[in-house]
Amino acid sequence: MNLEERIIVAIQSILEKRPQITLESRWLEDLRVDSLDLLMILSALEDEFSITIAEDDFLDVVTVNDIAIKLRARGLSDG
Amino acid sequence: MTLRDFYKRLSLDESLVKVADHNPYYQRIDSGLNRRIRVNGHEMIDLASNNYLGLATDSRVKLAAIEAVQKYGVSLCGTPIATGYIDLYQRLEAKLSSFVGLEQTLILPSCYQANNGLFGSIAGPQDLIVVDRFAHSSLIQGIKASGAKMRPFLHNNLEHLESILQRSTGYRQILVVTESVFSTEGSIAPYREIVQLCKAYHAVPVIDDSHGIGVIGKSGRGILEQQGIKGYQGVYTASLGKGLANSGGIISGQKVLIDYLKYYCPHLVYSTALPPAVLAGVEAVLDILHYEFDRLKKRLTLYQQAIYESLIEGGFTVASSEAPINSIQAGSKEATFILAKKLYENGILSTPFIEPSVPIGEGRVRLIAGANLTEDTVAEVSAIIKRIGRL
Numbered sequence: 001m002n003l004e005e006r007i008i009v010a011i012q013s014i015l016e017k018r019p020q021i022t023l024e025s026r027w028l029e030d031l032r033v034d035s036l037d038l039l040m041i042l043s044a045l046e047d048e049f050s051i052t053i054a055e056d057d058f059l060d061v062v063t064v065n066d067i068a069i070k071l072r073a074r075g076l077s078d079g
Numbered sequence: 080m081t082l083r084d085f086y087k088r089l090s091l092d093e094s095l096v097k098v099a100d101h102n103p104y105y106q107r108i109d110s111g112l113n114r115r116i117r118v119n120g121h122e123m124i125d126l127a128s129n130n131y132l133g134l135a136t137d138s139r140v141k142l143a144a145i146e147a148v149q150k151y152g153v154s155l156c157g158t159p160i161a162t163g164y165i166d167l168y169q170r171l172e173a174k175l176s177s178f179v180g181l182e183q184t185l186i187l188p189s190c191y192q193a194n195n196g197l198f199g200s201i202a203g204p205q206d207l208i209v210v211d212r213f214a215h216s217s218l219i220q221g222i223k224a225s226g227a228k229m230r231p232f233l234h235n236n237l238e239h240l241e242s243i244l245q246r247s248t249g250y251r252q253i254l255v256v257t258e259s260v261f262s263t264e265g266s267i268a269p270y271r272e273i274v275q276l277c278k279a280y281h282a283v284p285v286i287d288d289s290h291g292i293g294v295i296g297k298s299g300r301g302i303l304e305q306q307g308i309k310g311y312q313g314v315y316t317a318s319l320g321k322g323l324a325n326s327g328g329i330i331s332g333q334k335v336l337i338d339y340l341k342y343y344c345p346h347l348v349y350s351t352a353l354p355p356a357v358l359a360g361v362e363a364v365l366d367i368l369h370y371e372f373d374r375l376k377k378r379l380t381l382y383q384q385a386i387y388e389s390l391i392e393g394g395f396t397v398a399s400s401e402a403p404i405n406s407i408q409a410g411s412k413e414a415t416f417i418l419a420k421k422l423y424e425n426g427i428l429s430t431p432f433i434e435p436s437v438p439i440g441e442g443r444v445r446l447i448a449g450a451n452l453t454e455d456t457v458a459e460v461s462a463i464i465k466r467i468g469r470l
């Protein structure tokens with residue numbers, strides 16, 4: 001799995017009942033993610049990538065792809 | 080920013096109220112919680128309050144409160160650390176400890192304050208607090224204020240909780256926080272298993288039993304009794320304003336915890352103590368429960384089931400609940416307000432929950448039929464619900 005797929009799987013583990021999740025899915029409008037959902041998702045990503053995430057750095061994400069961009073900017077890659 | 084800008088920023092968005100043509104919040108109540116209550120001048124059936132056992136207007140409880148006012152006045156005008164710690168306060172602490180089966184108890188002005196003050200007093204940035212995703216605002220805000228790292232787990236999901244505990248290392252202390260009865264859902268936490276997980280991972284369990292105390296368990300003693308948890312080593316909080324029909328909140332647990340909080344919980348130390356009338360009221364309710372819990376609980380369960388059946392017959396989606404709560408899954412916030420309005424127009428006062436009290440788009444309308452209602456009233460409620468469902 002590439003980085004984007006791993007992100008989607010991590011999000012799916014939290015948002016079990018939500019509609020299909022794609023890179024274009026928007027947090028609020030499509031996935032109805034609230035602040036506690038976001039915390040759970042960030043925790044799932046921490047576990048998935050063995051990193052520490054500062055919540056404040058991810059408050060401006062709009063789509064799932066924004067997460068991928070932020071993680072790639074931190075040096076994470078498909079490997 | 081100008082003063083005008085400041086107040087403009089605070090102005091409320093009223094679009095939801097306009098769509099529903101109804102604001103279910105801050106309705107003016109013109110009576111006590113009698114069999115019929117008066118709301119904005121109209122007689123209605125109360126399915127909104129948390130007066131589970133119907134004791135808020137019980138004559139014995141009222142008399143105890145009156146006698147306390149006659150003896151002590153309306154207030155001791157001081158915090159418990161100063162002049163608020165009257166003999167009645169001390170006696171009630173002991174009675175509540177015995178009731179919930181724990182060593183010692185603190186009494187605070189509300190359970191919101193208990194939950195808000197607790198975490199800042201016992202946890203800090205070096206700690207991790209794992210909390211059920213549906214936990215009450217008072218717990219979430221209290222955890223946030225403590226500065227500890229917060230990790231929510233999926234509602235009542237032991238597997239998810241354990242996966243977090245397995246991966247969480249390097250913290251000074253881990254606390255696991257949940258509620259006993261989740262009142263917006265009607266669900267009950269698998270607390271015995273959560274306590275076992277805490278033991279396995281050396282975490283401190285914290286439970287808010289606000290909707291459980293006086294309501295669940297064989298004799299109404301709450302979640303620890305209901306789940307047969309003996310020798311509980313964790314922290315326990317609860318409201319005195321629901322099943323116990325008064326107001327205030329408690330923190331109970333081991334003596335060392337309570338002794339510490341008596342000096343280090345600012346929400347206790349700097350808040351005027353609960354007034355004598357309330358302390359006496361709680362004491363009277365505990366006495367009544369000792370003799371009458373079975374009878375009251377049977378009625379509560381009967382009413383919950385009757386209303387549940389009418390909701391199903393009326394075509395509503397409602398969670399099957401172990402608690403005496405019916406929670407209608409109403410959907411969007413607009414749909415939630417509109418359902419509350421239909422009930423209101425038909426003489427039923429309900430409690431609608433919209434985000435952020437519940438997840439976005441998962442609005443709930445909660446119905447609690449207290450034991451003070453009559454069977455005729457509940458039959459009337461059932462007929463109304465079925466009629467609304469057919470519309």
